[in-house]
Structure formats: structure tokens, C-alpha cells
Amino acid sequence: MLGLGAKKADLRRTALARRLALDAGEVASRSDQLRENLFREFPVAQWQWLHLFLPLGKRNEPDTWNVIRWVWGEELSLRLAAPVVQPDGVSLKHYELLPDTQLTRNRWGIDEPVPDPITAPEVSPGVLDAVLVPLLAVDRTGQRVGYGGGFYDRFLAQCRPGTQFIGLNLLDDEPIERIADVLPTDVPLTACITPDRVWQF
Template identity: 55%
Template sequence: MHKAELRRQMLALRRALPATEVSRRSTALLRQLQQHFEVVQWRWVHVFLPAARQQEPDTWPIIQWLWAEHPTAQVAVPVVQADGITLRHYHLTPETHLVESRWGIPEPTGATEVASAAFDAVLLPLLAFDERGHRVGYGKGFYDRFLTECRSETLCIGLSLEPPVPQITDVWLGDVPLHACLTPERVWWF
């Protein structure tokens, strides 16, 4: 299946989900993370903040769990830069002030920047993924560019409300594959 078609289908499917179902599936993603990953070994975790308008997985339960149960794992979140093509990453604490971006995404203000090379794990947003670990995002390439700046041992973990499709047919060389993807039912390893 081609990325453009997957984007259309998955956006429509996601927008049709009731908020209670997004919440239920998001909680299941947290359980998968808790059961299948050695989070205690992570020093820096990159987590996206959800765009509620897009019915993205709610990552706040993951963030709050990290703060409460793994205080040595520092959390950072992305901010799209003015050039519209790059991300910078900022330390997120319970005290961090957030403002909503033009895309409806909470972004930190006045927080300390964190280098891409610092991350032990990156939890990635996506619209779809396939059984080989390729993902479809919103099509801007933010995360593919960012992931090339991370260390080779940084875990790339997708968060998906839906199971994978068999194959994304128009993968290109710049697409950075996932190491794993959490779904409400299971973890897919690649």
C-alpha cells in the first residue's frame, strides 16, 4: 500500500474513534511499554506530545509514569522550528510551561534544549506501520531527519493505535525503520 493512501485511510479511521477508545488504547500502549522494555536503563526518553485534533495516542500517561516510577529517565519533547522542516528537543518536567502550537500540539517554553545524541529511546508518532518496521507519518520527514542525528543504539519505538499493514510499497532510502512498535494488543519487534 502507498503512503498517501495509508495516510488518508488511517486519518479517517483515527478521527472516527471516540475519545474514550483513544484513551483505552493509549492506556494499553503504556502497559506494553511497562511489560516489554527495560526503561530503568534509559537516561533520556524522547516522547511526542499528542495533537488532540488528530486523535493521536495520549502520551501523557507514559510521561507521568516515567516521572513517577523512573525519575532517572529524563523526558524531552519535540518542537517544530520556524523553518518548518526541523525539530528541536526540550526537557519536559512537571513544572514546564506549555503553549499550544498552530498544529494544536503542546510545546514547552523556556525549557532546556536536549541534543539528539542524548536519547536512549524515541517514542514516535505515526499513522501506520508495516510488518517490516517502516512507518508512515504526516509526510514532512521531521522524524526521519531527527533520527539520523541520534546514536545508532537509540531505540526507535512507534506508538500505534492500530495493527500493522502487511507492506508499505513506497519506502525510500531516507526512511528510518522502527526497532519496535507498540500497539494496544502487542509489541512488534523488527
């Protein structure tokens, strides 16, 4: 674990290498633990809208499909949304994710909803109750390290006050003391879920 005042690039490199070292069974079991912690520690059934990322398997991201299948299987009234990277390469739009939503794979290998008025209508960030956020590391103030593209910081800034920003981390790491190179445009998380526990910020 890197300590006080670690730089994002160092944290990103170290955490990604550790996550890529997990085998498929570990990714699956840790993803199950993340889902269990989410439903145990948060009022998910009371939310109207949950936004989640679709996992990039080659980077061993948390498997959010187990959250999606659980919501659909339990027939919760909760509605789901997922992001689509726009042609400008810097912004996201968001579309409802339904059992019959068609998916397409973008240039990074991430599945995205195919926009459709019936099976994948557009969703405004302003309606979201909670967002599950990908990350590689987090500090004690909720600042996170992602892949460095800034997609989520721009997106989270569009959400209404009170929206919960919940990081998902497959590694059982405590938050580090401080990320040294936080930017003014970085949006902190309200919580982070690991397989071990939930951290509130």
C-alpha cells in the same frame, strides 16, 4: 487493511479515518494499553533519556501524557524530552520536559516546551536512549507512515546508533507486508506498540 505494496497516501488516509472514528474513551483506554505494553516490554527504568511527542488531540493521537505522568509519579530517574518545530518549518529541536516546564501551542495545535535554561534546557538527539514515534501505519521492515512532513525521519537520523525508535499505534493492526513508496531518507523503527502487542523489527 490495505495489503502488499500499499502507497503511503492511501495508508495515511485509511488509517487516519479509522483513528478519528475512535471516541474519547477508546483513545484513553488504548493509550493506557500502549503505556502498559511499553513498561512491560522495554527496560524503561534503565534508560536515561526518553523522547516523546505531545499528542494532537484533534487527530486522536495516542495520549503520551499518561507515560509522562507515570514517569513523574514513580519518580524514575528517567529524563524526558519533547520536540519543538523550528521557524524554518522543517526541523526540530528538543527540550527537557519537567513538571514545571511551560508549554505553548504551535500553529498545528501541538503543545511544545517553552525553551528555558532551567525548566526546559535543550537536549541533543545524541543522548537519547529511545524515541516514541507517532505513526499511522507500519510495514514488516519497520518503515512507517506519518503525516508526510518528514520531521521524524530527519530527527531520527541524528540519533546515535542503538537508540530505540518505538512507534505508537492506537489501531490493533498487524504491520502490512510492504510500503511501496519508501524513500532512501526514511528511517525504520526498531519496534511498534499497539494496544494488543509489541512488534519488533
